[in-house]
Amino acid sequence: MPDNQEQFKYLLKQNGLKVTTQRIAILEVLNSRPGEHLTAEEIYDFVRVKYPDIGLATVYRTIQMLSELNLIDKLSLDDGYVRYEISKNDTEETGHHHHHLICLDCGNIYTFQDDLLETLEMRIKETLGFEVVDHEVKLYGHCKKCRGD
Ligand SMILES: [Zn+2]
Ligand SMILES: [Zn+2]
Ligand SMILES: [Zn+2]
Incomplete structure (x- = not known):
């Protein structure tokens, strides 16, 4: 490093x-x-x-x-x-953020890389002429541990 x-x-x-x-x-x-x-x-x-x-x-x-x-x-x-x-x-090639999954039970934060927002952003640009330069995603739910799986 x-x-x-x-x-x-x-x-x-x-x-x-x-x-x-x-x-x-x-x-x-x-x-x-x-x-x-x-x-x-x-x-x-x-x-x-x-x-x-x-x-x-x-x-x-x-x-x-x-x-x-x-x-x-x-x-x-x-x-x-x-x-x-x-x-x-996180990913030097794409320069993409990871996103956050917030467990409503234990409060742990999990991260994930992939999203389909690039497609959405492209569609927004095509239909509305609005160029998205960034986004932030937070998803709320129940993690695997708390769900007892
Ligand atoms: Zn993070
Ligand atoms: Zn949890
Ligand atoms: Zn994203």
């Missing part, structure tokens, strides 16, 4: 940001835990392992900034926490 650092440095510069240890550290934490949907406090705990001097306020501020630049995604998964994940890094 040594290439990630370079990739993040490039991303930061491309967005007109100075490359700082905190910024790289936060991107690394989120990048190494895809699908975990961390809160700011959880990110802080992970970053602190490697950079014990970092403050919570700095982490909050940095997260906010990275999220405004869409380098990380802010999520609300209806459990009362604001969570974050790395932006569009």
